[in-house]
Amino acid sequence: MSLEFSIPNVLNLSAILIIGVSVIYGSKAIKNLYSDEFAATINWLLILVEAIFIVHLIIFLLFFFDIYSDLLVIFVLVSVIFLAMLFFFASYKIIQFLELYSFEKKELSGSSIEELIKKRQRAARKERRGS
């Protein structure tokens, strides 16, 4: 249980501190958003930052307890793949929200508005069948 003051350690520790502070600020800001849909979209950004925080915390603990086995390194690398996938889902949700917002404000082209109307009708039919 020791922590050397090498460049990776210092960078890792500062990353944990900065990411931790940004998680706190982000979670406070999300409470003031104007609609639930918008908050759900922005929440994906916070989930991403939280996931990065957890990965860095695991790396910090690896350093702190002097654990360096291949299995743990693979675990960290798999979590990086997970982060990349989270990025994909976050961008998918953002685009979905932007389409919905533009649809409500009528800023999309005629053909895409028609497609969105059809999508909404299909979703409404499914909901009716479900209930």
Add this chain to the structure above:
Amino acid sequence: MADYYYVFFLTSSILLYTLVVFVFSFTKIRATRVKDIFRMFFFGLLLFTVSQISLLVATVSTGFRFDFFVMVNSFFSFVLSIFAVMAIMEAEKFSREILSEANHK
């Protein structure tokens, strides 16, 4: 040691695919006020992609080094987290504008 570069190949390809999908869908939408919020997310995504590609190149050329991986990942992660929080703050500002507009009406 195993061939760790496959991991970075996978992460960079997922992120590049995400970038392409994001940019193509983003340019189609004309709601400029909301689009401005997510520009910071785009820069964060771009930075993270750059970090993964640099890790891929470094791993292919010199092999996997955990210290180097931690350094690169830490640096790009805290820049990314700052960008993400900037996007969240922009969203809060946008919400305030929307709410004040609704109150005026």
